[in-house]
Amino acid sequence: MATITKIHGKTGLSFKITVHCGYDELYRKRRHYKTYRPPATWSEQYAEREAQRVAVEFENSIRQGFRLDNRKTFAEYAAYVIDLKAHTGTKHSTIELYKHLCERINPAIGHFKLTEIRPQHLNRLYVSLAEDCIKHSADNARAKVNLGALLAERKISRAALSRQAKLSPSTVTAACRGQTIRQSSAESISSVLSIPPQELFDYFHSEEKLAVKTILQHHRFISAVLSQAEKEMLVTYNAASRATLPKARRSKVNYFQPEEITAIVKALESEPLKWKLITHLLLVTGCRRGEIMGLKWDRVHLDKHYLTIDNNLRYSKARGIYEETPKTGETRYISIPTETVSLLREYQAEQEQLRKFNGDRWRDTGFVFTQDDGRAMHPDSITAWLAKFSKRHGLPHINPHAFRHTVASVLIANHTDVVTVARQLGHSSATTTETYYAHLIEESRVQASECIANVMLRRAIPSDTTSQSSPGPVNNQRSL
Template identity: 50%
Template sequence: MASIEKRAGKNGDSYRITVSAGYTKGGKKVKHTKTWTPDPGMSEKKIAKTLQRVATDFERDIELGYQTDNRQTFSEYAAYVLDLKKQQGVKTQTIDFYQSMMERTNMAIGHMKLCDIRPQHLNNFYRNLQENGLRKGAAKAIAKPALQKARLDQHMSKDALAKKAGVASNTIRTMENGSKVMPKKAEAVAAALGNQTSDLFTLEKDMTPLAPKTVDSYHRFISTVLAQAEREMLVPYNAAAKAVPPKLEHKEPNYFQPEEINAILEALETEPLKWRTIVLLLIVTGCRRGEIMGLQWERVSLALRTIKIDHALLYSHTRGIYLDTTKTADVRFLKIPQEAVDLLEQWKQEQTAMRFASGSLWHETGFVFTQEDGRPMNPDSITKWLNQFSKRHNLPRINPHAFRHTVASVLIANGTDVVTVSKQLGHASTTTTEGFYAHLIEERKAEASDCIADVLLRGGERSQNASPTPKKQA
């Protein structure tokens, strides 16, 4: 039976509820306590009724094994969950994702005990995240006319100022042309001229609210922490499961049309061999960029025209560039066209020449695509290079993941079954594939239905053809 003790305080009365739960090995009674404070304005009758319900619920939770009087705060327990995930071998990128969520989350609910967190607390947090002005590091610096004047007054060229400030040679030119730059660069240039940053630059902060997808990321992080607490019976339920995060807008995957691929291939003809090969492999395989960067020569068979995808090269601010399994830890053998084989053969010869030219400075890593000294490339460099490539050739902005969607859409449009598409892309299951490309799959189903009707109900209108002609898509 729970015992209840009334306690007077500066801010009003509270009640200490104690429940006994057996004895320790040393014979000491195990006690669990919980403090309940009535809401302001509650009548004595209401307090007595509510207090009895709270005590009964607390006693039942203790009997069921829930330690709802646990004193751990969310921030303390979240740190424990992150350590637990590391021990379980969760991927570095996932751990980094959890870490990035910690600061804002702890500001909102980090001080709260796990057992006190309710769905309404989380809903309030999600609403606050969608207010204006909460973006971090989104400020940009815009040079004032005073920048050029200060440089000219000191008889300093743009290149000389860039060198003194430790920035790229074209940064000063970019600044004086009115382009927005990162605040750190502005600070370095102002310091090189002996001025305060505010004298030479205006800081412009992005006041737009966080995107619903970002808010949903916080929700998923909190849900992960509280789900672990629920499994360990520290809370009776996962409050995040009952909260209401913002609704996400479903976006159809973007993919290229044939004429767009042709324009990209034509523009690639004038680009360095290494990048031509990288982009062509993205186009014909649908691999993730990290999978292409993680490809090693021992996993390439030019004779059989196959590549083995079982690793990915990733980047983390905590680990730098590192090799890991693929996103779903799958192993795929992909057939590549002769055009890709030809480029790989040419690139292998060029890389061999680079190895000999570098001599003892060469780092033998075995990667197909490397820096000039043989070291692995940052997978982010693909995105950066494609941005510059699209600008050089007046092409629309190219997202490397769009090549992946393009491969999927071509396969589906030409009647390839979902299982094969899923294996080509390295999805965890066909459910993932069906979720991403539902609209394309439904189009194919509709065409199949029309085909059945044509052959069986309409006098064999398609009898001249062995199969219906699929609608071509890029």
């Protein structure tokens, strides 16, 4: 039975509704509370009748299983959901992303109780993220001294600094080149070198606004939190499902033209075998960067000409280099051509010589691509090496993901069905492939339509004299 307490406070008339529902493990009565504030223009008698109706609805929702908790805030429940996902197998990289998103979400709606969150609150948050937020909440930094010369003077390699500061090699390289890095990264470098940050770096605020894609990441996390609350019957509906979202413009897919691929392959001939093979695998498989770096020899089937892709190498500041399943969590099998098999055999022999040379120093990790002592390579090292490679050979900037798009474009241009393309790339479904490469698929369909028209309709029309002297079928037709 619900009890109603009338309260005359500073803000006007309100009603505190209490519903008793069973006992807890210490045999204490379970109580659920709801505060109802009628409009100030209503008479007290009419407000009391409305409060009784609200109390009945509230009690019925409790009896049906809902536990409308007016005290639990979004920030508290979001932390619970993140912990729940971490214990039920969600990838570490995703958990780290959720925590990062909370840094912007909690100041805006973290103090709201779950039952108070409405679509308009989320709409205001998304507008604020688009107009007022920058890419990083912390300041950025840029070295004001020759950091590379300082490391050489102290006889510290970039790789050693990367390990001690728990930063990616690409971040250390960027700092040495005088490029912009995050303030936290600059402080880590300064700590390792035992030099005050202000002596090594200049700090400044980033002015770059958040991308729509990033704002949608915030929305998806909020929706996941409220969806869990709805499942646990803490709220009656998911407010995020009724919010108005910004529209993302899909960026143009960056892929290489045939002449660019030829130039890249030619330039690779003068590069070390390991990096030549890494780039070659990116080009012929369409795998993600971490999938190539996570490849192990027991997943390379040279005699049968295929690779098993079931591992992904990642890096985080909290865990360092670690392994996890590919993005979709599924294993896939990718055929490789004879040229790739030959390169793998050649590199396998080279790595064996390196292992013998290192002796006891060698760490047998099983990875195909390793550091000089057998340890796993940093997944970011591909990006850093390709940037240097492109500059060294006068090529346009090479992004590892562009190889993936190139494989997709080649398959689609050759009329490979979407399901096969999705399996090659490791997409969760063919729908993902169709959405991402919609314009390429449409171009391929237009070409197919033209091909049909060429064969069926566009035969060369013979002249009158030719038709009279040659009544047989016309064999010449427009080339495809």
